[in-house]
Amino acid sequence: MAEAAVARRSRITPEREAELYEAVLDLLREVGYDALTMDAVAARTRSSKATLYRQWGGKAELVVKAVRHSKPGKTGEIDTGTLRGDLHALVELDDDCTIEQNSALMRGVAMAMHNNADLRRVFRDQFIEPEMAEFRRVIQRAVDRGEVRPDCPALDFLLHMLVGGFATRALLDDQPPSRAFLLSYIDAVVLPALGVPTP
The missing domain is CATH 1.10.357.10 (Tetracycline Repressor, domain 2)
Structure with a gap:
């Protein structure tokens, strides 16, 4: 299970991950948590929604990881x-x-x-x-x-x-x-x- 998680996360570089987190925080400041959607994150970061779900599992996980990364x-x-x-x-x-x-x-x-x-x-x-x-x-x-x-x-x-x-x-x-x-x-x-x- 841990090996699968590592393999899953290795598809995104640390630089790309940092860009995604910054975009999530920007959206969070602009629209708030309730109005923030994975579609909006995907559009802002030019990512596929499937990639976001595969990497983070859901909106809550992505937002908290972004806050922690900051x-x-x-x-x-x-x-x-x-x-x-x-x-x-x-x-x-x-x-x-x-x-x-x-x-x-x-x-x-x-x-x-x-x-x-x-x-x-x-x-x-x-x-x-x-x-x-x-x-x-x-x-x-x-x-x-x-x-x-x-x-x-x-x-x-x-x-x-x-x-x-x-x-x-x-x-x-x-x-x-x-x-x-x-x-x-x-x-x-x-x-x-x-x-x-x-x-």
């Missing part, structure tokens, strides 16, 4: 030597323009997930779970260094805190999240909750 790096690979440094480095992977685009994109995907169980399942399996695993690596290093107590109750809510700051900026302040906002939020809210002193 991430600039793996969270767990960031290792500055301190938790504050790691969280700041994570924010600094993107500029303000990209952060604003990603915020709008994720709001749209989150709204679509409320009404689409298939998208919710795929997003959880292929995006949320891997991201949580990456964050656990970052946190475990902080625990191993003695920065965070292993029994700190806020550890279970780290990702909730980070997503909350990212997601509620537009809702509460009518502004997109920015690097400056997210960095100050980490220092004022996230790190104190974990018992990590900030300068």
